[in-house]
Amino acid sequence: MKHDAPLILAADIGGTNTRLALLDGTQLRAASVSRYANAKADNLEEILRNYLGAQGTAPDAVSLALAGPVTGDHGRLTNLDWSITTQGASEATGGAKAFLLNDLQAQGHALPYLGQSALTHVQCAAPQCGEPAANAQAPCLMIGLGTGMNVAPVHRLGARTYVPPAEAGHTSFAPQDQALKEFNTALAARIxxxxxxxxxxxxxxxxxxxxxxxAPLPAVEIMALCAAGDAPALSAAALVIRALGHFAGDMALTHLPRGGVYLVGGVARALAPYFDDLGFAASFAAKGRFSDFMAQFAVHVVKDDYAALIGAASYAQECIGAREQPF
Incomplete structure (x- = not known):
């Protein structure tokens, strides 16, 4: 079958689950989205073969966004002992052209395709509010909070997108207020x-x-307690939210993302309703004589749970169109 746009199989591969979808270029076929539990498979190739068998089609390309570092044509998940290669993905999909990138890089490649309805606005960029950046080419910054954490700056260079890799989640935590310092001291004593x-x-x-x-408790149960107004749960959420504000502010000064800061991932979405009450904005702006400077950076939470799939497909389409690996 001939397609006007390449038929791309996109995969969003986490430590626990892998989500797959077919896209015509960057147009998601919503009915094709499927989720697979990684624990039920021996490797990614098995999941890819099972998915395509159920879909009854062969893609032109396969693009893999994975939660871990990528080096060339090889990647390894941080929280699962899977080694992933473009060769293995190509062989599992009938010879499709294969591409590989970090999952937060994929989120960055999705940014040009996210409308205002896909975002929750946390902080408006002075002087405009709820509007796109005045310069569509302005750099942006993705901060992903889920099972792990990472950062990805996003640069639009003409019609192409440059999202350099990073492993910022493994930088040393820098507490900025007394409660966070006490938390850091106690945590360091344990881990x-x-x-x-x-x-x-x-x-x-x-x-x-x-x-x-x-007492120990899973994150999902802690968030349920937050919704019920539980004081220790809200205190815990406040620690994380203030730490996020300080960290996001540091990253904004590092990268100057005048196109906006975008918080992505399940933890970011879960905490977003508490940002106003638990100190995100004040922590983000707490940069001494540069506090006023911080008002120029819009901050958003990405609500679109399919963004990594769209971004992976966008990356593959740019590769195909350029006949080379983008940057």
Whole structure:
């Protein structure tokens, strides 16, 4: 079958689940979205073969967004012992051209395709509010909070998108107020080196609740307690939210994302309703004599759960159109 746009199989591969979808270029076929539990498969290739067998079609390209570092044509998941290669993906999909990128990079490649309805606005960029950046080519910054945490700057260069890789979740956590310093000290006594994602992630919320309540609890249950007004749960959420504000502000000064800061991932979406009450904006702006400068950066939460799939497909389409790997 001939397609006006390449038929792309996109995969969003996490430590627990893999989501797959078919896209005509960057147009998602919503009915094709499927989720697979990684624990039920021996490897990604098995999932790809099972999915295409159910869909009864062969893609022109396969684009893999994975939660872990990527080097050339090889990647490894941070929270699952799977090694993933473009060769293996191509062979599992009948010889489709295969591409590989980090999952947060994929989120960055999705940005040009996200409308205002896909976003929750946390902070408007002065002087405009709820409007696109004046310069569509302005750099943006993705901060992903889920099982882990990472950062990806996004640059639009003409019709192409440049999203350099990073492993910012493993930078050292830098607490900025007394309560966060006490939390950091207690956490370091338990786990040793405290990385940023030990606080800014699902397990970070669990670490924070153990600190405030003295008992372990899964992140999803902590958020349920927050909704019920539980004081230790809200105190734990406040620690994570303030830490996120300080970290996001640091990253904004590092990258100057005048196109906006975009928070993505399940933890970011879960915490977003509490940002106003639990101190995100004040922490984001707490940069001494540069506090007023921080008002120029819009901050959004990405609500579109399919963004990584769309971004993976966009990356593949740019590769195909350019006849080369984008940057």
């Amino acid at each position: 040793g080196h405290v990385a940023s994602e030990d606080v800014l992630s699902g397990r970070g919320l669990e670490h924070a609740y153990l600190h405030t309540a003295g």
